[in-house]
Amino acid sequence: MSRMMFVKGAAQRTLIEYFHKTSLNGFGLLYFIRKRRIQRLFWFAFITFGILFAGLSVLAMILQYLNHPIMTSLSEDIFFEENVEFPALTICSGYKLSRRKVANYADELSNAKGQSKDYWLRQLTLLEGYFESFAISPQVGRNLQNALNSTNLASELQKLSPSCDTLIVHCEVNDLNRNCSEIFTLKNTIQGFCCGLENQNLTGELTITLDSSQEDAFAMPQNVDGFTLHMSNWLGRLSIQPGELANIELQIYELQANPQLRDYNLDERRCYFHDEGINQADCLTQCRLKAYIINCQCIPPFPFSADSVNSTHKYCNLTNIDCMQLVDFNWSPDECVNCLPLCHGLFHRMVKNVYGYMHPWRSRISFYYTNKHIPIYQQNELYNWYQMLSNIGGVLSICIGCSFISGFELLYFLSYRLWLNFRNIQMQ
Structure with missing residues (x-):
């Protein structure tokens, strides 16, 4: 007699013993009504449905805990x-920008650089590139920056603001x-x-x-x-x-x-x-700042102060407009996964x-x-360990009448009783 036949016989004998002696009444009926095929088939289908329903419920509970372990609720305390x-x-x-302040600035530029005030007023409308990088082309931005010849135009913008x-x-x-x-x-x-x-x-x-x-x-x-x-x-x-x-x-x-x-x-x-x-709001701002520093090696004038951020980084000006447009086009808050x-x-x-x-x-x-x-x-x-154990136990108890003792009993039959029956069959 082959070893596989010994194992099969031991498993069959252990299964019959389990149904005969188990504390789970529903499983025990499969043994006591074994001669009533229709009732046994109905009871087997009912138990199978209970096992499947309990398994799916426990699996859904575990998946919910793994995906959303934190629960936010309104406290009774106010x-x-x-x-x-x-x-x-x-x-x-x-x-x-303030119209009066820009007009005074245009007068200063006209006196210092020679062109008319109206010329500078038209040129200064291009300062919008500081607020919206796509408002001007990179070449136009570079031309204006070279014409102004200002190393720290960001400070000028504060003076021109209302x-x-x-x-x-x-x-x-x-x-x-x-x-x-x-x-x-x-x-x-x-x-x-x-x-x-x-x-x-x-x-x-x-x-x-x-x-x-x-x-x-x-x-x-x-x-x-x-x-x-x-x-x-x-x-x-x-x-x-x-x-x-x-x-x-x-x-x-x-x-x-x-x-x-x-x-x-x-x-x-x-x-x-x-x-x-x-x-989160400050983190997103800092995250966007890092994108400018990495790609443009400068910081935009809004909302940062070069002194408060890092003295080694200069302000971006209109000569960097093409790089700023690239960052503004590609940057998304979704990139800042650590901003919580x-x-x-x-x-x-x-x-x-x-x-x-x-x-x-x-x-x-x-x-x-x-x-x-x-x-x-x-x-x-969402759950403490004892709440999780209690919920799982409640589902298993309602669906198949299972408890901690029933689980230990199942392990007993699957280990010791199966080994004992296997040894007895070999000796016979």
């Missing part, structure tokens, strides 16, 4: 703050008049030089009146009407059209992360703790409600928090 400070707001005009005093004509904090120059200052951003809210612990309601007449706008093809609003930790933006009366609702929520999430790698938790990285949101902190977003219109030369907007009760969202593990 944080109340009486005086919520305003976030870092930025207000950008639809035009980039001041916050001309863009924001009136400010009120909690219905009290305030000097706008004390609240807003000109800042270098990715949209150009814009008016940023100074960190003065402002709370309550902020109302500002904007000059939307564009009376001081230096005409360039990319100019648009109105203003745009931005926040440093928010990737969105809002537009303010001329003449709008609008309320800007500031919404805030807090995100808390379980410290145990540090045990997961970044690919699984998809967020940084504060000591691991910066917020923070795991915890305070986050804001803005919602605009237009309630009327005034003269199109003015726009009036009010900032305030809609609710001082800050909702808290918590990030935790």
